[in-house]
Amino acid sequence: MIRPEPTEFPDADRALVEAVLARVPRSFEQLISRYQGLCWHIVLRMVRNPEDARDICQETFLRVFKYLHQYRFDSPLKSWVAQVAYSVAKRHLERKRIPIADEPDDPEAGSLLDSVSDGFDLEAANADDQINRLLHAAIDALPALQRSLLTMYHLDELSISEIATITGIAEGSVKSHLFRSRKRLRQWLELRTGVTT
Amino acid sequence: MTNQSFDDGEWQAQERARKTVRDAALPLGDEGADVAYRRIAQALREPPSINLPRDFAADVAKLAAPSATPHRAKADPELRIAGTLAGILVVCCVVAGFRYADALGSLLASPLGAWSFSALCCAAAAQGFQLLTKQIARGFEASLR
Numbered sequence: 001m002i003r004p005e006p007t008e009f010p011d012a013d014r015a016l017v018e019a020v021l022a023r024v025p026r027s028f029e030q031l032i033s034r035y036q037g038l039c040w041h042i043v044l045r046m047v048r049n050p051e052d053a054r055d056i057c058q059e060t061f062l063r064v065f066k067y068l069h070q071y072r073f074d075s076p077l078k079s080w081v082a083q084v085a086y087s088v089a090k091r092h093l094e095r096k097r098i099p100i101a102d103e104p105d106d107p108e109a110g111s112l113l114d115s116v117s118d119g120f121d122l123e124a125a126n127a128d129d130q131i132n133r134l135l136h137a138a139i140d141a142l143p144a145l146q147r148s149l150l151t152m153y154h155l156d157e158l159s160i161s162e163i164a165t166i167t168g169i170a171e172g173s174v175k176s177h178l179f180r181s182r183k184r185l186r187q188w189l190e191l192r193t194g195v196t197t
Numbered sequence: 198m199t200n201q202s203f204d205d206g207e208w209q210a211q212e213r214a215r216k217t218v219r220d221a222a223l224p225l226g227d228e229g230a231d232v233a234y235r236r237i238a239q240a241l242r243e244p245p246s247i248n249l250p251r252d253f254a255a256d257v258a259k260l261a262a263p264s265a266t267p268h269r270a271k272a273d274p275e276l277r278i279a280g281t282l283a284g285i286l287v288v289c290c291v292v293a294g295f296r297y298a299d300a301l302g303s304l305l306a307s308p309l310g311a312w313s314f315s316a317l318c319c320a321a322a323a324q325g326f327q328l329l330t331k332q333i334a335r336g337f338e339a340s341l342r
Contacts, residue, residue: 032254037244186237
């Protein structure tokens with residue numbers, strides 16, 4: 001089990017939430033500034049389209065404002081904002097009928113990754129930045145759920161239990177998704193670059 | 198990828214790579230047990246460029262403010278005071294109207310009085326229309342969210 005990492009500004013968050021609820025000028029703007037990066041990471045990884053991501057981030061913060069009086073400090077504000085962002089982005093994908101996850105043993109699951117390096121000879125151009133660029137393309141080719149779980153875990157440093165709360169997925173499933181996604185990326189990387197472990 | 202059963206040893210390797218990159222403990226090299234996982238962890242750690250408008254926070258805060266849902270409790274006393282003052286004003290007008298009914302009647306009969314009364318009515322109607330349009334605009338904005 002992964003130990004939850006400490007929140008960055010627990011007291012500051014409480015003060016900020018109270019200020020927003022008390023309508024202190026610029027307090028909500030401050031809250032947005034603090035969490036717009038987190039929101040952007042989650043939403044962009046989910047929907048991939050920057051214009052959609054901007055609209056969804058806006059909707060996320062309007063919802064945060066609307067429902068902030070229901071926030072009870074029982075989870076870090078960071079997780080709560082992430083939960084709102086995730087649910088708004090998920091609803092957006094559902095409306096567009098875009099599947100957010102593949103099946104665990106889907107034989108077609110690798111096909112998206114297989115198409116990433118079409119027309120590019122990685123073995124001939126084995127420079128770090130090119131591998132990195134293609135690795136990012138491979139990450140982008142993962143299903144939306146896997147992309148967002150990896151982002152929350154690696155980039156935003158949310159714990160598995162926090163991610164489970166945000167996404168409504170059981171902790172064991174979150175861990176399994178993380179494991180399989182990373183293993184899949186490694187297999188893809190080994191196949192393309194010959195890097196072995 | 199098919200049937201990737203969970204392997205605790207491999208999970209630990211993934212986690213070591215994640216922590217190594219997070220803590221910047223080791224530079225990414227070509228040797229070592231977790232080169233591929235470290236490369237993956239490093240790519241996952243790189244934030245996408247944030248493509249939000251410069252004034253995103255201020256603009257969204259402005260958009261959110263008119264709805265003022267979390268602050269209804271704070272806004273209520275203000276509304277109550279405004280309502281009480283409006284009630285007192287109406288009562289005063291009624292009392293004054295009864296007391297000075299005769300004088301008011303003769304004043305309105307004069308051309309200057311009639312003109313002043315018309316001007317007052319126009320000002321009140323304009324103010325009322327302005328309030329009404331504001332309410333409609335707010336309702337429309339709320340329905341869009």
